[in-house]
Amino acid sequence: MTAVNQSALNARLIQRTEVAPGLMIIQVAPDGWELSEFRPGQYTVLGLPGTAKRCTGADADTGRRDPAKFVKRAYSITSSTIGREYLEFYVMLVRSGELTPRLFALAVGDPLFLGQKITGMFTLDGVPEDCHVMLFATGTGLAPYMSMIRSSLAQHRHRRVAVVHGAYHSWDLGYRAELATLARVCPHLTYLPLISEPADEPVPWRGHTGFCQDVWKDGAIAEHWGFQPTPENSHAFLCGHPGMILGMLELLKESGFAEHGKKSPGQIHLEKYW
Numbered sequence: 711m712t713a714v715n716q717s718a719l720n721a722r723l724i725q726r727t728e729v730a731p732g733l734m735i736i737q738v739a740p741d742g743w744e745l746s747e748f749r750p751g752q753y754t755v756l757g758l759p760g761t762a763k764r765c766t767g768a769d770a771d772t773g774r775r776d777p778a779k780f781v782k783r784a785y786s787i788t789s790s791t792i793g794r795e796y797l798e799f800y801v802m803l804v805r806s807g808e809l810t811p812r813l814f815a816l817a818v819g820d821p822l823f824l825g826q827k828i829t830g831m832f833t834l835d836g837v838p839e840d841c842h843v844m845l846f847a848t849g850t851g852l853a854p855y856m857s858m859i860r861s862s863l864a865q866h867r868h869r870r871v872a873v874v875h876g877a878y879h880s881w882d883l884g885y886r887a888e889l890a891t892l893a894r895v896c897p898h899l900t901y902l903p904l905i906s907e908p909a910d911e912p913v914p915w916r917g918h919t920g921f922c923q924d925v926w927k928d929g930a931i932a933e934h935w936g937f938q939p940t941p942e943n944s945h946a947f948l949c950g951h952p953g954m955i956l957g958m959l960e961l962l963k964e965s966g967f968a969e970h971g972k973k974s975p976g977q978i979h980l981e982k983y984w
C-alpha cells in the first residue's frame with residue numbers, strides 16, 4: 711500500500727454492470743491523460759484510499775490497515791486494444807478483501823486510481839501464427855481472454871479458438887451473451903460454458919457440467935474442432951481458480967504439452983490471480 715495523495719484519483723468509473731451478486735463489469739476512464747498502448751491479456755492496477763467506504767454485504771473492516779494508505783490490486787483488462795477511451799474490468803467481490811469491497815461501493819462518476827503502466831506476459835505473442843488456442847477460465851479468469859477475443863478474433867480467421875468458461879451457476883457466466891453471439895457468427899470460435907452446480911438451476915442446464923478438466927477429458931474441444939488439439943497444433947491458456955490451473959496443468963502435461971517459460975518455450979501459458 712502507498713500513501714494517499716488525492717490527486718492520485720486519476721480516473722473515473724464511467725459504467726458499472728452487475729453480472730450477479732458479487733460480480734461486476736466496470737469501465738474506467740482516465741481523467742485528463744491518455745491510456746498507453748497494451749497487448750490483449752495484459753493487466754493494470756486499480757486503487758482506492760483506505761478511507762473509502764466498503765459496500766454493504768462485505769465483511770467489516772478489520773482495522774488492521776493504516777487508513778491513510780492506498781489499497782491497490784492488479785486487474786486484467788477485458789476491453790479491446792483498439793478503443794482507447796476507457797479500460798474495462800471483470801471483478802469478483804472478495805467479502806473479506808481490502809480493495810474489492812471498496813470497488814463495489816463505487817457509483818458511476820466516482821473517482822479512483824487507474825495505473826498508467828499496463829504490463830504482463832499472459833498474451834498471445836508467443837503463439838505461432840499457425841497454432842490454435844484453447845482458453846480455459848474459471849470466474850473472472852475469463853477477463854484476459856475477452857480482450858484477446860475482442861482485439862484479435864477477426865484478424866486470425868484461420869486460427870481455431872476455444873473458450874472453456876467454468877462457474878458455479880449459469881448466472882455467474884459473465885460475457886455469456888457476447889461469447890455465444892460471437893461463436894454463432896464466427897465459426898472459428900468455440901464457446902463451451904460449464905457450471906458446477908446444475909441442481910440449483912431454475913431451468914434445466916443443457917450444457918457441460920463439472921470442471922474445465924472434465925471438458926478436456928470428455929474431448930469436447932476435439933469434437934467441435936474436428937481434430938485433436940496437440941502440442942504441435944495448439945497452445946493452452948489457464949486463468950482462474952488455483953485448483954483448475956493445477957488440474958489442467960497435470961492433464962495437459964499428460965498429453966505432452968509443456969509449461970511456457972522465458973527460458974523454455976512451451977504451449978501452456980498461465981496467469982495466477984491468487
Ligand SMILES: Cc1cc2nc3c(=O)[nH]c(=O)nc-3n(C[C@H](O)[C@H](O)[C@H](O)COP(=O)(O)OP(=O)(O)OC[C@H]3O[C@@H](n4cnc5c(N)ncnc54)[C@H](O)[C@@H]3O)c2cc1C
Nearest residue numbers: 783784785786800801802804807808809810850853983984
Ligand atoms: C495479474 C493479475 C490479474 C488479476 N486480474 C483480476 C481480474 O481480472 N478480476 C478479479 O476479480 N481479480 C483479479 N486479480 C485478483 C486481484 O488482484 C485481487 O487479488 C482480488 O480482487 C482481491 O482483492 P482484495 O483486495 O479485495 O482482497 P485481498 O485483501 O487482497 O485478499 C486476497 C485474498 O482473497 C482471495 N482471493 C483473491 N482473489 C480471489 C478471487 N478472484 N476469488 C476467490 N478468492 C480470491 C485469496 O485468498 C487472497 O489471498 C488479479 C490478480 C493478478 C495478480
